Amino acid sequence: MFWFSFFLGFASEPTGEVHFLRTQDGAQIALHHRPAAGPPVILVHGISSNHRSWDLEEGRSLASTLQEAGRDVWLLDLRGHGVSRPPKSTLWGRRKWSVDDYGRYDLPVAIDFILEKTQADALDYVGHSMGGMVVTVALAENPELPLERMVILATPMDFSDPDVVSTWGLALGRSFGFFWSVLPSPLAARIHGRFRLPLPVDEMLFTDLSSPAREHMYDEIVSPLFFGELRQLWATSQHASFMDVDHQQHYIETLSSVQIPTRVIAGRGDRIAPVDRVYGFYDALSSAPKDFIVAGKATGFSADYGHLDLPLGDHAEAEIYPLILEWLTMDVEELE
Amino acid sequence: MPVMSALFVSFFLCSGSVFSSEIAESPDVRLLDVGHSFQGRHRVLVAASPGVNPVATLHWERALEDAGFDAWRMFFGASVDTPERLHRAILSMDEAWKNKTYSIVAHGYIGRFLVEANPSAQRMVLVGVPLGPQVTETRIELPADAAVVLDGLPWPKTLLGPLPHAELSRAIGEQYVYFASSSVAPDPNADVLLMSSGMDVVAPPECMRLPSVDWTDRTFFRVDSAGIRSSTHGDLLRHPVVERRMIRFLRTQ
Numbered sequence: 301m302f303w304f305s306f307f308l309g310f311a312s313e314p315t316g317e318v319h320f321l322r323t324q325d326g327a328q329i330a331l332h333h334r335p336a337a338g339p340p341v342i343l344v345h346g347i348s349s350n351h352r353s354w355d356l357e358e359g360r361s362l363a364s365t366l367q368e369a370g371r372d373v374w375l376l377d378l379r380g381h382g383v384s385r386p387p388k389s390t391l392w393g394r395r396k397w398s399v400d401d402y403g404r405y406d407l408p409v410a411i412d413f414i415l416e417k418t419q420a421d422a423l424d425y426v427g428h429s430m431g432g433m434v435v436t437v438a439l440a441e442n443p444e445l446p447l448e449r450m451v452i453l454a455t456p457m458d459f460s461d462p463d464v465v466s467t468w469g470l471a472l473g474r475s476f477g478f479f480w481s482v483l484p485s486p487l488a489a490r491i492h493g494r495f496r497l498p499l500p501v502d503e504m505l506f507t508d509l510s511s512p513a514r515e516h517m518y519d520e521i522v523s524p525l526f527f528g529e530l531r532q533l534w535a536t537s538q539h540a541s542f543m544d545v546d547h548q549q550h551y552i553e554t555l556s557s558v559q560i561p562t563r564v565i566a567g568r569g570d571r572i573a574p575v576d577r578v579y580g581f582y583d584a585l586s587s588a589p590k591d592f593i594v595a596g597k598a599t600g601f602s603a604d605y606g607h608l609d610l611p612l613g614d615h616a617e618a619e620i621y622p623l624i625l626e627w628l629t630m631d632v633e634e635l636e
Numbered sequence: 637m638p639v640m641s642a643l644f645v646s647f648f649l650c651s652g653s654v655f656s657s658e659i660a661e662s663p664d665v666r667l668l669d670v671g672h673s674f675q676g677r678h679r680v681l682v683a684a685s686p687g688v689n690p691v692a693t694l695h696w697e698r699a700l701e702d703a704g705f706d707a708w709r710m711f712f713g714a715s716v717d718t719p720e721r722l723h724r725a726i727l728s729m730d731e732a733w734k735n736k737t738y739s740i741v742a743h744g745y746i747g748r749f750l751v752e753a754n755p756s757a758q759r760m761v762l763v764g765v766p767l768g769p770q771v772t773e774t775r776i777e778l779p780a781d782a783a784v785v786l787d788g789l790p791w792p793k794t795l796l797g798p799l800p801h802a803e804l805s806r807a808i809g810e811q812y813v814y815f816a817s818s819s820v821a822p823d824p825n826a827d828v829l830l831m832s833s834g835m836d837v838v839a840p841p842e843c844m845r846l847p848s849v850d851w852t853d854r855t856f857f858r859v860d861s862a863g864i865r866s867s868t869h870g871d872l873l874r875h876p877v878v879e880r881r882m883i884r885f886l887r888t889q
Contacts, residue, residue: 461845463861507866571860574834576842579771594772598795598837604866 318383321413323405326387327397330377331410334363338370339448340418341628342410345521346429346454347529348485350382351375352521353428353611360513360612362426365621371628372418376410378402378434381523398528398545399430403437408445411438415446422446424628425560428453428611429573430529432581433542433551440554448632450562451624453610456573457552458580462537470534486522493518506606507569508613517612555584562587563627565620567605568596593623664716664725667732668709671701679736680886681729681757683710685744686722687789687804687812692873696741699879705886708738717805722749730755739886740826743873744838745789745812751821760826761882764872766839767821767830768847774837776816778809789869795837797868816843823851829885831878833859833867857881 317333332351343354343363354375355363363373377384379397384406386397414423425447427435432455439445492501493515502514509517528545536542542551562585566578575594582592595605602615610620667681680700682693690711700707716725726749739759742750747765770776778790788801790809828851832844845856859867859877867875 458846460849461856461858463858465861503866568840569835569866571834574841574858575771576840576845579842579846592772596837598774598776598791599772600775604835 319413321409323379323387323409325401325405327379327401327405328385329379329406329410330382330384331413332375332377334367334373334375336367336370336372338372339424340372340374340414340420341366341424341426342374342376342414344376344407344425344427344431344434345378345381346427346431347533348523348525349428349521350523351377352382353608354426356520356612357513357516359617362611362616362621362624365617366625366628369625369629371424374410374414374423376406378406380526396528396545397526398532399433400437400532400544401528402430402434404441407434407438408442411446422448424448425450426453426624426628427451427455429455429607431455432457436542436551436554437544439558440549440551443554443557447560449628449630450560451627452562452564452578452581453620454565454567454570454573454578454607455581456577457542457555457584458577459536459542460540462540467534467537470530470537485525489518489522504571504607506608506613508603508605508609508615510614513612513614517608552580552584555581556586558585559587561589561627561630561632563591563593563623565593565595565610565623567607567610568594568598568601569604569606569609572607591627595620664713664721665729666711666713667729668711670697670707670709674701674704674706677704677706678886679708679733679738680705681708681710681733681738681740683740683742683746683750685746685789686712686716686808687786687802688744689800689802692800692870693741693743695874696743696879696882699883700741700886703883703887705883718807719749719811722808723753726750726753726755730757741882741886744869745815748815748821751824754822754824755826757826759829759886759888760824761829761831761885762844763831763878763882764833764836764839764844764869765830766815766843768843769818769820770816771842774816776813776837778806778813789838791837791869795868797870799868799870799873820847823848823854827853828855829881830854830856831859831872831881832856833872833875835860835866836869836872838869855885 319331321329321331323329345351345353355361363375366373380386425435432452532545543549564578564582566575568575582590595601597604601619603613605613609616682697684690684692690709697707697709710729712725716722734756738757740750740757741761742765743763744765747762748767776791784806786804786806786809788804789796790812830844830848832839832841834840841858848854859875872878
């Protein structure tokens, strides 16, 4: 079913420099490289997405902006996303991988590889949505993770007062996922991108992404949803806390000991990760300095940014990328 | 404005009702029994903020009357031009109704004043009410000139959606700005339903949900969790989901 879904999704063949890395548990992850002489930065995508969410096309490419600014850019495809592959195992086994596995296996091996290649002591991190959860898991596993600065876009970390609709949506996805192990979201996305199904999908995902970039996005960045992810996120809504799959650890507690300078950006029009839920990430961080930005008209931006608008929106290159670059180029001592 | 006024008049003409007013002891506050005058039904006091035309709550009043409640409208005299007088006016309203069982439905800043006055209402429905500060700097600001009376809420009009504006005293406007930058509202005695929309610049969820997390007897509902409509501060006054939730909550025993 996994390969079937991938086939239906027509996952794009990688272009440019790509490194395939083997994780400790046997998955093969892809690390796309946009080389430059400056310090390294890794970009990690969100759920049901891939590295193209950082590099969709000209004018919608944080990767290009950072590279042109002299940063050595690395884009990660988490297992099962983009051109990465899950561990070779039974179908049942595949169902089980979760956000925990991205943070425990995928991200650490990518960081080790980058540091070895660049001979740097540390690197910067940019995560979108689930990408912020992945680094939280990784920091829970290894509090000494060599990260210099972080920029987190639209990562929810406050799950109190769960929304009925979101909870039902996750429960439904979990139920379907149980039978099929993956949801063929790439195919669904392509169909919706072409025919604009009468569903509020666009409204949920973005407010400021005009055609033809909208169709391009649906074609290129949507990856399958996996049962393990959905099960963990459903449990998160049930426990009102982002926890490991065994429900033993509240990851938000990890953030209270993080000392990495972090800028958190939320979108005013984001219905996947609303501002108050993303504020939970910022609030839990003990790192000083930290910074919280709401991208919306009421705070001086030209749009009320939705979930995908932060990396890909019509105004992201002019308004969001400079905020990311600014944080990543600030002197750490100056930040502190 | 002409449209809202026409709606206001036509509602009362079509419903065959007459204005039946009851003035509380204070000249600063007026309580108007809108629509039909229902004896023995649960009273619900509907309140709009200073700076917003009281007809703004017309749809809520109609929905409440249709649902079997006795809707009353609270509004304030021109003499209520400071936060202190507004507070006293609310207390005098509560004093006038302290022997009656009633609930409150409030939109916007007036809800904050009501919560701080902690009236004897059985239940309170707060829609778009800022209970805590904004988490980042926003575009709320008073005009630079020294005007004593402002034209509506101290936000850019384009951010508020369809909202019938009214005159607002500068002193109360300054209090609105203060609400956006500091202090958290106390937990009122009444059971509370909080409704908020992410697109409401006055009271997005971070200014409603987060400051009230520890309240007792409190229910939070995110209006646009998966909705198609983006709900600005003004949109909330005509949002069908808001009306349904409000009535369901008020009917709860």
